[in-house]
Amino acid sequence: MQPSISVIKLTGELEIGRKAEVRGALQLTDEQKSILIDCGEVTYADSTALAELIRFRNQADARQVPVAILIGNGQFARLLDYAGLAQAFAVFDTRGAALAFLGSQTAGSQTAP
Amino acid sequence: MIGRSELRIVCNADSTSARRLRQALRSFLDVFALERDLAEDILLAIGEVLSNAIEHGSDATGRSHLELFARSGGDDTLAIAVHDDGKFIERERLPNRGYGLRIVRAIARSVTIETSGGTNVEMVFGRSRSPVCSSAQR
Numbered sequence: 001m002q003p004s005i006s007v008i009k010l011t012g013e014l015e016i017g018r019k020a021e022v023r024g025a026l027q028l029t030d031e032q033k034s035i036l037i038d039c040g041e042v043t044y045a046d047s048t049a050l051a052e053l054i055r056f057r058n059q060a061d062a063r064q065v066p067v068a069i070l071i072g073n074g075q076f077a078r079l080l081d082y083a084g085l086a087q088a089f090a091v092f093d094t095r096g097a098a099l100a101f102l103g104s105q106t107a108g109s110q111t112a113p
Numbered sequence: 114m115i116g117r118s119e120l121r122i123v124c125n126a127d128s129t130s131a132r133r134l135r136q137a138l139r140s141f142l143d144v145f146a147l148e149r150d151l152a153e154d155i156l157l158a159i160g161e162v163l164s165n166a167i168e169h170g171s172d173a174t175g176r177s178h179l180e181l182f183a184r185s186g187g188d189d190t191l192a193i194a195v196h197d198d199g200k201f202i203e204r205e206r207l208p209n210r211g212y213g214l215r216i217v218r219a220i221a222r223s224v225t226i227e228t229s230g231g232t233n234v235e236m237v238f239g240r241s242r243s244p245v246c247s248s249a250q251r
Binding site for chain 2: 013015016017044046047048050051074075078079081082083084085
């Protein structure tokens with residue numbers, strides 16, 4: 001049986017002017033068992049987005065809901081690096097790798113990303 | 114060879130200011146034909162300072178304006194300053210804003226913060242990657 005994976009797609013420039021929108025998109029529900037945050041079409045992200053992702057990840061961790069982030073360009077990866085958060089998220093540059101990670105987590109594997 | 118170039122923008126601070134100022138700065142940076150990653154990093158650093166200023170840059174009367182001033186130096190550098198009406202120390206104590214300055218310091222060659230008459234953050238960037246600011250050195 002395939003694990004249930006919820007996809008939250010974010011696009012464009014994730015900056016202070018869209019803070020409320022990003023927060024609204026990153027809401028955890030009881031039905032979500034595994035979450036892919038698709039940032040493949042994000043063209044810019046800053047610490048405003050990071051703060052919302054950290055808030056969401058903390059909520060998900062508290063409920064043991066695995067979260068993977070799909071990134072589409074180097075800017076997001078460098079943002080994590082500069083913030084000292086490169087290891088704080090399960091980040092992937094292909095959808096297949098992200099889904100495989102979530103599948104393994106949902107199946108109870110403790111394999112690190 | 115590119116001569117000395119400057120960009121100065123003064124505007125009210127609101128939720129759209131950061132994006133508009135980044136767009137203007139992007140056009141200014143295009144003149145220097147920077148490496149794409151470097152240009153993105155400079156825009157990120159300035160975006161962080163602008164975000165902080167927009168969120169917390171009002172003075173005691175609620176007045177809130179931003180000034181962005183960028184200039185090229187003769188030594189292969191770009192100096193970019195952001196001025197606002199707020200107090201920097203108060204902003205640093207707020208939660209969930211601890212990453213912005215860390216990001217700026219990771220990208221800029223130098224960061225100078227002055228807090229008299231508001232807050233002025235001046236950053237100096239190289240126009241090319243150097244060992245000082247390369248990812249491997251961070």
